Amino acid sequence: MCGIFGYIGDKQATNLLLDGLRRLEYRGYDSAGIAILNSNISSSKCIGRVANLESIVTSELNGTCGIAHTRWATHGGVTDANAHPHLSEDGTVAIIHNGIIENSRALRNWLTSEGVLLRSDTDSEVLAHLIHRARKDGLSPLDSVRRALRHTRGTWGLCAIFEDEEVIVCARNGSPLVVGVGDGESFVASDPHALTPHTQRVIFLEDGDLAVLTAGGIKTSRLDGGVSDAIVTTIDESWGEADLGDFPHFMLKEIYEQPEALRQCISGRILLGSGNGKLGGLDLATKSLRDIPHIRLIGCGTALHACQVGRLAIEELARVPTQSHVASEFRYNNPVIDPNSLYFAVSQSGETADTLSAVKEIQLKGGQVMGIINVVGSSIARQCARGVYIHSGPEQAVASTKAFSNMIAALTIFSVQIGRARSLSKSDGVSVLKALNDVPDQIERYLSDVGPIMDAVEAVKDAKHVLFLGRGASAPVAREGALKLMEVAYIPCLAYPAGEMKHGPIALLEEGSPVVVICPNDKFRSKTLSNIQECKARGAKIILIHDEGDDEAAAEADVAIAVPSSHSIVSPLLTVVPLQLIAYHAAVVLEKDVDKPRNLAKSVTVE
Numbered sequence: 217m218c219g220i221f222g223y224i225g226d227k228q229a230t231n232l233l234l235d236g237l238r239r240l241e242y243r244g245y246d247s248a249g250i251a252i253l254n255s256n257i258s259s260s261k262c263i264g265r266v267a268n269l270e271s272i273v274t275s276e277l278n279g280t281c282g283i284a285h286t287r288w289a290t291h292g293g294v295t296d297a298n299a300h301p302h303l304s305e306d307g308t309v310a311i312i313h314n315g316i317i318e319n320s321r322a323l324r325n326w327l328t329s330e331g332v333l334l335r336s337d338t339d340s341e342v343l344a345h346l347i348h349r350a351r352k353d354g355l356s357p358l359d360s361v362r363r364a365l366r367h368t369r370g371t372w373g374l375c376a377i378f379e380d381e382e383v384i385v386c387a388r389n390g391s392p393l394v395v396g397v398g399d400g401e402s403f404v405a406s407d408p409h410a411l412t413p414h415t416q417r418v419i420f421l422e423d424g425d426l427a428v429l430t431a432g433g434i435k436t437s438r439l440d441g442g443v444s445d446a447i448v449t450t451i452d453e454s455w456g457e458a459d460l461g462d463f464p465h466f467m468l469k470e471i472y473e474q475p476e477a478l479r480q481c482i483s484g485r486i487l488l489g490s491g492n493g494k495l496g497g498l499d500l501a502t503k504s505l506r507d508i509p510h511i512r513l514i515g516c517g518t519a520l521h522a523c524q525v526g527r528l529a530i531e532e533l534a535r536v537p538t539q540s541h542v543a544s545e546f547r548y549n550n551p552v553i554d555p556n557s558l559y560f561a562v563s564q565s566g567e568t569a570d571t572l573s574a575v576k577e578i579q580l581k582g583g584q585v586m587g588i589i590n591v592v593g594s595s596i597a598r599q600c601a602r603g604v605y606i607h608s609g610p611e612q613a614v615a616s617t618k619a620f621s622n623m624i625a626a627l628t629i630f631s632v633q634i635g636r637a638r639s640l641s642k643s644d645g646v647s648v649l650k651a652l653n654d655v656p657d658q659i660e661r662y663l664s665d666v667g668p669i670m671d672a673v674e675a676v677k678d679a680k681h682v683l684f685l686g687r688g689a690s691a692p693v694a695r696e697g698a699l700k701l702m703e704v705a706y707i708p709c710l711a712y713p714a715g716e717m718k719h720g721p722i723a724l725l726e727e728g729s730p731v732v733v734i735c736p737n738d739k740f741r742s743k744t745l746s747n748i749q750e751c752k753a754r755g756a757k758i759i760l761i762h763d764e765g766d767d768e769a770a771a772e773a774d775v776a777i778a779v780p781s782s783h784s785i786v787s788p789l790l791t792v793v794p795l796q797l798i799a800y801h802a803a804v805v806l807e808k809d810v811d812k813p814r815n816l817a818k819s820v821t822v823e
């Protein structure tokens with residue numbers, strides 16, 4: 217979602233800022249802009265990619281202090297005028313803003329009644345005018361931002377620059393912002409990933425924090441004027457360069473990185489000798505694991521699908537009642553929080569606003585929440601304090617792939633850990649963990665010969681809609697396959713538990729309708745094969761994901777894609793891979809922007 221990058225120091229800022237924006241591009245955006253302070257503030261902004269912005273940036277844009285932004289539209293359409301930065305009427309203040317100003321309508325009306333000319337349809341623009349008015353009243357840059365924000369309701373990751381003073385003032389409330397400490401220079405970004413080429417020393421601002429950046433250093437404070445607890449931390453996680461290597465797209469690269477990413481996730485966490493899992497970050501004694509009455513897993517999109525797979529594993533192995541929840545619903549349904557239950561917030565980015573809000577709601581009501589997170593030091597990771605990093609490494613493509621697998625792997629290890637503290641036998645624990653241990657090699661083997669993926673792509677690429685079916689743990693895999701194909705290839709997809717199909721979606725089937733069926737060799741296999749017959753009887757074309765060697769199932773399909781056979785608990789890790797590949801190749805064949813699908817964002821920081 218919207219990205220922020222700012223620089224103040226002794227170097228020319230323009231290229232640094234454009235480079236910062238390029239590192240944030242993976243988050244998804246629709247326009248970009250930049251403002252640089254010289255003797256006055258110059259700015260450029262336009263819809264489209266950072267490359268478009270680069271082509272219109274003129275030599276006037278030179279100076280050693282500036283801010284830059286990628287916008288993902290919320291209030292106001294995708295237009296040049298709505299792109300950030302927004303400037304005060306006289307051009308002496310420029311701001312960039314992530315988040316939503318909830319009382320912007322009232323503020324716009326008030327500013328208009330005061331004779332201020334608003335140049336955009338955005339909620340953000342009001343901030344430039346409010347800050348400017350405070351500045352005109354003689355307040356310092358910091359106090360001007362403070363006063364403006366006291367009139368504002370909503371969320372913000374905000375940066376402002378001023379014509380008459382070389383500083384960047386930053387503020388955070390509900391939208392991530394991290395400042396970077398350099399030698400004779402300071403940085404700010406919405407994502408630490410953008411800072412790592414410049415500095416490893418960062419301050420994660422907390423909600424209600426403000427920071428004043430100068431070339432000489434950073435001063436933090438609170439919106440109410442108090443002292444901030446923000447401290448400098450060193451990011452020790454190496455997020456590597458966002459480089460494609462020999463791959464044409466990040467999505468494909470990340471699909472192929474799954475074996476290695478899984479090894480990173482499970483390494484040191486599988487105790488084959490005792491058939492136990494060890495997720496040290498949870499810091500839960502056996503006694504507490506025994507006493508947990510109920511588990512709830514919370515996430516959005518792909519993370520939610522991982523929760524749904526994890527829920528089944530926990531119930532199966534530990535016999536603890538477990539539910540998965542859509543974060544955006546959970547928070548607003550006034551959830552009943554049991555302080556003895558265990559809650560998990562599952563998120564790749566660790567910044568998803570809906571999930572973060574759910575965490576805060578649980579904590580407010582006395583519940584304990586653990587994070588299952590990829591991005592180290594992210595807002596949800598910090599809010600949860602305890603939890604597990606899934607170690608997928610940077611995920612750049614908007615469509616999540618390797619993080620899904622690692623979320624499932626972490627939840628599987630947790631299922632064994634809690635299962636062993638209760639009634640799971642050592643031999644059953646060993647068999648699940650051995651199967652999990654084998655998965656990276658099995659995926660590698662599958663990826664060396666992916667089967668008739670292109671035949672599947674041919675069957676779905678021009679379809680009016682595609683139905684995905686599966687039972688048990690394959691039902692969430694079906695949802696994940698449908699989400700992937702829909703988000704990158706823009707083909708309408710529907711996913712259903714296979715047994716539920718006859719209660720409605722079967723009405724969609726006609727001659728040639730593609731139906732993707734996930735049918736590993738588990739206890740549901742024969743029931744799913746019957747559902748395939750029901751589809752075929754209506755003329756549907758079956759694309760089947762099945763276990764190697766299951767020739768009987770393969771014979772029922774128009775396109776049969778075999779994956780290595782595994783334990784039913786970990787089969788989603790194998791069956792999802794061909795679905796990711798179908799989505800990827802369909803998008804490529806249809807000439808879609810695979811890594812940055814329209815309207816989507818990698819890090820969804822608004823509710």
Ligand code: F6R
Binds near residue numbers: 519520566
């Ligand atoms: C789908 C996708 C999204 C995310 C969702 C949650 O490919 O990427 O559905 O899974 O926005 O994001 P995180 O995991 O960052 O909380």
